[in-house]
Amino acid sequence: MCKYKHLNNMTNGRRLCYVSRNYKGRHSAGNKAKGDYEDILAQTGAHNLGLRRTYCKERIAAFFTDLAGIVTYALSVRKGDVVFLQYPTKKYFSFMCRVARWRGANTMAFVHDLGAFRRKRLTVKQEICRLSNSDYIIAANDTMAEWLKEHGLERPCHGMGLHDYLSNSETTDKPTTFPPHKIVYAGSIAERKNMFLVKLSGCIKHCEIHVYGRNHIAELKPARNLILHEPMESDDFISTATGDFGLVWDGDSLTACTGDFGEYLRINTPHKASFYLRAGMPLIVWSRSAIANIVEREGIGITTDRIDDIEDRIKNITEDEMRKMRDNVKRVSHNLAGGMSMRKAVEKATDKINETTE
Numbered sequence: 001m002c003k004y005k006h007l008n009n010m011t012n013g014r015r016l017c018y019v020s021r022n023y024k025g026r027h028s029a030g031n032k033a034k035g036d037y038e039d040i041l042a043q044t045g046a047h048n049l050g051l052r053r054t055y056c057k058e059r060i061a062a063f064f065t066d067l068a069g070i071v072t073y074a075l076s077v078r079k080g081d082v083v084f085l086q087y088p089t090k091k092y093f094s095f096m097c098r099v100a101r102w103r104g105a106n107t108m109a110f111v112h113d114l115g116a117f118r119r120k121r122l123t124v125k126q127e128i129c130r131l132s133n134s135d136y137i138i139a140a141n142d143t144m145a146e147w148l149k150e151h152g153l154e155r156p157c158h159g160m161g162l163h164d165y166l167s168n169s170e171t172t173d174k175p176t177t178f179p180p181h182k183i184v185y186a187g188s189i190a191e192r193k194n195m196f197l198v199k200l201s202g203c204i205k206h207c208e209i210h211v212y213g214r215n216h217i218a219e220l221k222p223a224r225n226l227i228l229h230e231p232m233e234s235d236d237f238i239s240t241a242t243g244d245f246g247l248v249w250d251g252d253s254l255t256a257c258t259g260d261f262g263e264y265l266r267i268n269t270p271h272k273a274s275f276y277l278r279a280g281m282p283l284i285v286w287s288r289s290a291i292a293n294i295v296e297r298e299g300i301g302i303t304t305d306r307i308d309d310i311e312d313r314i315k316n317i318t319e320d321e322m323r324k325m326r327d328n329v330k331r332v333s334h335n336l337a338g339g340m341s342m343r344k345a346v347e348k349a350t351d352k353i354n355e356t357t358e
Contacts, residue, residue, distance in 0.1 A: 014080040016041070016350065017105075019050040019073050019096070021089075022065040024057045031055075032234070033112060033271050034086050036166045040339035041084055041346070049076040049083065070096065079104030082353055084346060085134065087111045097133035106357065108349040109134035110160070110342075111144065118264040128152045135356075136349045140269040143290035147267050156352055160345040161294055163274045165336045169235040171280035179315050180244035180322060184281060186212040186237065187272055189220065193261045195252035196307070201226040203254065203308045206315075210243060238279045244322075245301065245314070246276025248285045254308035257286045265289040277333045282325040284310060299328040 018041040023031040038053060050069040056062045070092050077083060083100050087093055087109045100107045109131060116127040128148065131137055132155055139145035142159035149157060183204075185197065189211065198219045201209055205225070212229045222228050232241065248270050251262030267290050273283055283301030285292055292303040302313055335341070 014082060014354075015078075016044065016046040016084065016346070017049045017077065017081050018042075018046050018084040019069065020048045020053040021050060021069060021086075022054045022056050022062050024055070024062065032165075033163055036164055036339070037084075037086060037110065037342055039166060040164060040342050043339065044343065044346070046084065049073045049081075066090075066092070074099045077103045077105050081105035082350055083107045085109045087131065087134075088113055088115060094130055094133045097135075106136070106353050107134045108136040108138060108346070108353065110138040110345070111140055111148075114144070114267070117147075117267060118260050120260075124151050131155070136353055138345045138349055141267070141290045141294070144267045144269075158345070158348060161269070161341050162277070162291065162332070162336060163269055163271050164339045164341045165271075165274040165278045166339065167235050167238050167278060167337065169239040170337075171238050171278065171333070173280075178319055178322065180317060181207045181314070182210060182243045183207055183245050183247050183284065183310070184210045184212065184241065184243035184276070185247045185249075186232075186241075186275065189213045189215045189217055191217050192259065193250050194220075196249060196254055197226075199252075199254050200307060204311060207311055212237065212241070234275065237275070241279050241281075243276075243279075243281050245284045246273070246279070246281040247307070248273050248276075248283055248289070248291070249307060255306040257289065262286075274336050277329055278336060280326070280329060280333065282322075282329050298332055299325060300332055301325065301329075 018038060020038050023034065035053060050073050054065055056065060073096065077100055083105055085093065085096055085107055097107050114127060115121040116124045128151055131153060134155065137148065137153065137155050137157035139148060139157055139159045141161055145157045145159040194217065197211060198217065201223050208225050208227060210227045210229060212232055214231050215228060249257060250265060251258035257265050265286055266288060269291055273291055276283055277300065283295050285295050285301060285303055287303040287305050295301045295303055304310060304313060
């Protein structure tokens, strides 16, 4: 199953552990990713020090479920353990790191999201201070890792890359139109994040834009080349959705990713990118985004400074280039389906922790 076998059998009686949590829903990108990483850790033989994973939206019940899980963790962690934590963890992250240290255990934290960068709920200093409670940091990507170091993080840190994406569905080889002309955008559609879609349909003449998601923008209406679809279950999307490219873009501009969400793409790894790849679609991404270098290195799509001229970029792609991109997407998708990004990241972090504690 997993070729990183030493994760299952840590030396000197040390255990690799994680803490399962309660989540408010299954289908948001953040909750989906966190649930997947719990499953991937479990597949490697890691021990769950919390309660079993639950999904509860009711605030009081969720609070006491979380609290019970933290108490269970505090009583279960033991000397020599290496505990994988997912950041941010509301209210409890620093406490969980301190409990591990008191018990003679080590922690590694995987950073999904930085509140100081996008939501501004923390100052940069506060965020760095909070993350520094962990012994090792796995950033979402190399750009985020560098940002953390530049802003004062002194703990060892490395970047992961693309998110893994577990699904019971597998994409099938879907016909590719040529020249390719179907661009897909999936997700919840809101004014603060996706106003660019309103403008995009006006400047795209020959491509079709297929939007999947709950539309909260009054100005975004179906048009000749803009097809609005109802939200689709992720497994169904992976197995049935057709498209030549999946678009990763945020903001209200066609010439750059703008606003808090758009700027955040400079250091964030969007879960949406892995979703498209699992559906067999090459990516269109902003050239200044953190994943642009991954897209180019792996040959899984195209990067662009602006999307108002994306038709010109697409029409110049040859049939052979498109075939190669599809083959590369299939290769990368297979790795994401097997949890290889996180397995490699945890292996590297575990090795470093072991080196410093021997």
